[in-house]
Structures are given as C-alpha cells and as structure tokens.
Amino acid sequence: MKHRLMPFISKALIYIFLILTTLPIIIAYLWLFTSSFSKQVTFGIIPKNFTITNWRFLWDEIKLGLTVFESIWPITFNSILLAGSVTILEVIISLMAGFALSRLDFWGKDFIMKCTIILHAFPGVALLIALYYVLNFASLIDSIIGVVLVKVALELPMATWMIKGFFDEIPWDIEWAAYIDGCTKFQAWYKIILPHIKPGIAAVAIFAFLAGWSEFIYSYIFLFSSKNYTLSVFIKNLIGDFRFLDYGLLSAAGLFYLIPVIVFFLISQKSLMKVQFGGIKG
Amino acid sequence: MEVRIKNLTKRFRNFVAVNNLNLSIKDGEFVALLGPSGCGKTTTLLMLAGIYKPDEGEIIFGDQVVNDIPSKDRNIGICFQNYALYPYMTIAQNIAFPLKLRKIDKKIIDNKVKEIASSFHVDSLLSRFPNQISGGQQQRVALARALVKEPKILLLDEPLSNLDSRLRISMRAEIKKIQKDLGITTVFVTHDQTEALSMCDKIAVMNKGVLQDFGTPEELYNMPKNLFIAKFIGNPPMNFMDVVYIRENGKVILKEETFQIQLPEEIYKKFEEKQNGKELILGIRPENMKLTSQEENTIKGEIYVVEPLGRDKLVNVKIGNDKIIKIIASQDYKGNMGDKVFIELDLDNIHLFDKENEKSLRINI
Numbered sequence: 006m007k008h009r010l011m012p013f014i015s016k017a018l019i020y021i022f023l024i025l026t027t028l029p030i031i032i033a034y035l036w037l038f039t040s041s042f043s044k045q046v047t048f049g050i051i052p053k054n055f056t057i058t059n060w061r062f063l064w065d066e067i068k069l070g071l072t073v074f075e076s077i078w079p080i081t082f083n084s085i086l087l088a089g090s091v092t093i094l095e096v097i098i099s100l101m102a103g104f105a106l107s108r109l110d111f112w113g114k115d116f117i118m119k120c121t122i123i124l125h126a127f128p129g130v131a132l133l134i135a136l137y138y139v140l141n142f143a144s145l146i147d148s149i150i151g152v153v154l155v156k157v158a159l160e161l162p163m164a165t166w167m168i169k170g171f172f173d174e175i176p177w178d179i180e181w182a183a184y185i186d187g188c189t190k191f192q193a194w195y196k197i198i199l200p201h202i203k204p205g206i207a208a209v210a211i212f213a214f215l216a217g218w219s220e221f222i223y224s225y226i227f228l229f230s231s232k233n234y235t236l237s238v239f240i241k242n243l244i245g246d247f248r249f250l251d252y253g254l255l256s257a258a259g260l261f262y263l264i265p266v267i268v269f270f271l272i273s274q275k276s277l278m279k280v281q282f283g284g285i286k287g
Numbered sequence: 288m289e290v291r292i293k294n295l296t297k298r299f300r301n302f303v304a305v306n307n308l309n310l311s312i313k314d315g316e317f318v319a320l321l322g323p324s325g326c327g328k329t330t331t332l333l334m335l336a337g338i339y340k341p342d343e344g345e346i347i348f349g350d351q352v353v354n355d356i357p358s359k360d361r362n363i364g365i366c367f368q369n370y371a372l373y374p375y376m377t378i379a380q381n382i383a384f385p386l387k388l389r390k391i392d393k394k395i396i397d398n399k400v401k402e403i404a405s406s407f408h409v410d411s412l413l414s415r416f417p418n419q420i421s422g423g424q425q426q427r428v429a430l431a432r433a434l435v436k437e438p439k440i441l442l443l444d445e446p447l448s449n450l451d452s453r454l455r456i457s458m459r460a461e462i463k464k465i466q467k468d469l470g471i472t473t474v475f476v477t478h479d480q481t482e483a484l485s486m487c488d489k490i491a492v493m494n495k496g497v498l499q500d501f502g503t504p505e506e507l508y509n510m511p512k513n514l515f516i517a518k519f520i521g522n523p524p525m526n527f528m529d530v531v532y533i534r535e536n537g538k539v540i541l542k543e544e545t546f547q548i549q550l551p552e553e554i555y556k557k558f559e560e561k562q563n564g565k566e567l568i569l570g571i572r573p574e575n576m577k578l579t580s581q582e583e584n585t586i587k588g589e590i591y592v593v594e595p596l597g598r599d600k601l602v603n604v605k606i607g608n609d610k611i612i613k614i615i616a617s618q619d620y621k622g623n624m625g626d627k628v629f630i631e632l633d634l635d636n637i638h639l640f641d642k643e644n645e646k647s648l649r650i651n652i
Contacts, residue, residue: 014535181338182371184358187388200375
C-alpha cells in the first residue's frame, strides 16, 4: 500500500506546485474575460449582470470624460500593417542573411555574427533618443514605416540566427546534388533549400508577427498623430485619465487586442513546436 | 567521355588536400579513387563535379578544360553516400528534377522517368517520399536521378557505405553491370579496397593527397609499388617482416632473428640489387604461404589461433616472440593451437620493400 501511495503523493505535490504557480496568470486572463462581459465582478472573477456594452468600441465611438476616442478599426488596420510589414521584411532579409552566414565563407563573417549577438542583447529603450533623431532626419517620424524599420532592425539579429541554425542543418550534399542536377545558385536556394526550412520560416514569421503586434514603446514614442495609432497605444490611451478609468471597457479592448494573437497561434502552433533554437526537431 | 587531370592541387587554408594529381581516364572506364579517409579522394571527386575549384592544374573533359565551367553545365551525374534525395519531393519528382531544370517537355519527362524507374526496379515507389523507402531503394533512386539526364560522366561518392553488407555485395555487381551496359565513364570514390578491386577497371590509390599508383586491380594486387599500397590492398592483409638482405658467395639470403630464407637466382634477379646488410621489409600475402613439416628454407613457428572462414581457414602463426603471421590454409587443415609448424613461402610471390623510402625493389619489365 505504502509503495503505491508514495509516487502518487510526490506526483500530487508536483501538480499542486504547478497549479499554484500558474494560478495568478490564469486568474488574470479569467478576470479579463469575465469583466469584459459584465457590469460588475465579485470576488475578482465571478461575473454579475451580463452585458456587451463594454464592447461598444467595435461599433461606436467612445467618450471617457472629455476625451473622444476615434474608431478602433483604422487603428486595428494600423496594427496589422505594422505587424505584417515587420513579418515580411524580417523573413525576407533574415532568409538571405542567414543563408549567407551559414553557407558562404567571406571575410569578417565571425565578426558579423558576434555583432548580431551583441546587437540583440542591446536594450532597445536605450536607443530611443538616437532613433528619434535618425527617424526625424529621414522624415520617417510619425509614420508607421519608420516604426517598422526600427522594429525590423532590432529583431533581425535574432531572426537571422534562428534561420542560420536551420540552414546549418541542411546537409551539403543535398545542395551539391542540386547544382549538379542543373540548378543555379538561386534555383538551389529557392527550390531545394527553402522547402527544407519551411518550419524555420514559419517560426521566424510567427515571432516577427507577434513582436510587431505587441510593439508598444516605439509606436508610443514615434507616432503622435492619432491616425497612426496602433492598438497598444490605443489601450494605453484608454487608461490615460484615471478619474474615468472604465475597467470593463479596458478589458474588452485588451481581449480584442489578444484575439488575433490567439488565432495566429492556433494556426501556427505546429510549426512553432518544431523550433528548437538552432535546429529542426526529429 | 575521356577525363584528364593535370597537376591538380587543392588547398584548404594551409592543408594540402590534393597534391599535384595526374590521372588520365579513358572513355567508358570505371575508375576507383581509393584511400583512407582524408586522403583527398572526395576532394578530387568534388573538383570533377565542379563543387570545389582547383587551386592549380587543369581538369579536362574530352578536349575542353572545365575548370571554370559550373557544375550545372558539366553534364555529370552524381550519387552521394547519403544519397542526397530531396526529402520534400516524391521519388518521381526527384528523378524528374534534373530534366525539369532543362525545360524538357512534360510528356517526355514522364516517359523517361517511368523508363529509368523500371530499369532500376523502383517503378512501384514513384509516388512515395524518400523517407518512406529503404536504404537500398534510396540508393537506386539516387542512381536513377543521376543517370536520367544521360550524363557523360558518372561520379559515385562512397555509394555503398550506408548499405548493410548483403545489400552492398548485390549492389556492387549491379552498379558494375549498369556501368558496363551504359558504357559511361565513371569515377568511384571508396575507402573499401574490396569494392575497388571487385568493381573497377582501374584503381587510383591515394594517400595524404598524393597519388600512390594508378593501375588495374591485378597490377596493384600483384605488384604493389610501395608499402602503402601493399598494406592497403588485399584482405586479409599482406604479412610484413623486417629482414636483412645478405649477399654472400653469389647467394641471396633474407635473414630475420628466427629464420633465414635463401632466394634462388631467378627470384632475386627480379629485384634491385642491394648492398650486404641492408634492412628490407619482406611482404607476402596469406594465400602465398603453405604450412608444411619440411624444415629447409622455411619459417618455424607455433600456431597461435585458427580462424575458420568457411571456404578456408585463416591460421595465425606466431614466429619468434610476438610476431603474428596470417596464412590461408585449406578447409580440411588440421592444426591446433600450440602446434609447431613450418611455413613455406611461395617465393614467386614475395615482395621486397626498402625500409627507408618504402618503395618496392621490384624491377619493372
């Protein structure tokens, strides 16, 4: 009897520990969900009086105190534009850079690779003022393209390293066979090598999209006209005036901000699971 | 197509992978590049394929120098050790790939793929993917892909190393048959001397980037030019003994601590004359010795162990304190561990090497 009980208890202890540590996060999401659909919440998570008025920003303009907020749809479009452009640019550039770093031998390659690591470790916030000057000089301040370029530049090292790892896994003789079968360098890259690293491309694309979607600090600093706002800035502005803070509205908007991420994750989780930072699994 | 390699050298940083290689391969010949790993044989193959660029020298296909011609325009087929099939394509797509790149009409491609697939017995696998078929089948597909574009030269990079031993033996014969049927000039890289001996018309033995000898399997086996070739070719390997060359009264004697062998005139005339007391290495193959009870002009020893090989027996005989010699004896040989025996050498088939430069002393006629 004792023998059977011991593993059960130790297992139970592990589960209890895991449940306790994840509970705060689960409660936070639960709160977000329930409070967005109710007028009041008791004990933090139990909803009272179902309502959808918190979601009124989807069809109405919102007034909080004296501030009138613009419709959420152009702002959502801005967010998609930002995240989408970051994704496309990052994937294209990192695919080429990663290929070069993995397959070609050129002068200064080691130095470049070290630099990319350091660049990634560099806190982006420290660059805010310098970036402001640069964007201002290039007249890209207060434009989404400016934020996209900044974001891509800062995310690229990581993406390139990730893609390089996938390229490293491809055996040389597959590439050689392609040349001998009659491929040019570009054809071999496009027809033979890229299909090999589809999971890698998917992973980079997902990370890039999520990074672009949740981007806040650069959007907040570099975009000031309301027509250029993104969702993260919009939510920040909802909090703006504490006297009129509407938690129901805030949580509904937050949930709305979350939906594309969840959908995106559900679609792409298979590829995401294959990422092993530097390789292809199995 | 005729292939000539002239003064070919390839370096990687400071390492000389291939050193001043000269080879001339006739049209339709099946040539092996044989050597231990790191001897430069694969580097040579990849230079023929156009993957590596030579640092010095020329590669000539027919009468055209191809040094600066990219792989895709060299009209060669290749088959790698790991087959290098494209995993995201079906077998049919894999075989069709070289043809597709040539923008050949789709119907013709389909016909050609079917034709070559059936001649390689992979026609039932066309819709599968490479990871769904066995190693031997992948091997055939890789060969089919290499040959479908009817190349002038076929390059094989250790194509049998990943197969199990039974399959390897059957593929050996099969590749040889295909090569002879097509009459295609073929260069075959291997570290396995049995494969080279059994399949190829000629063998180029390489060591440390340097060509040791280029000749037919019989030449290399019967008259190895130096100690490296003698050690590398033949299974079980040749036996070697350190001896001293003694000439007195018109007689030539090979002397070791525990034995001495007198060479008749017609034998020692085949070798360079050396001064009295010169240290040499005597080499003799296991099949060129006999176990007898006769004491004269033989080597005395004691049976160390007997390994039955099925068709015959490999007798290990200890001479002196620690020297082991392997001898092939017939299946019905009845000797036991510890028995005292005498070894008679077939003097027609001995090899003598200079101990310093390791070259054979044989005078070439």
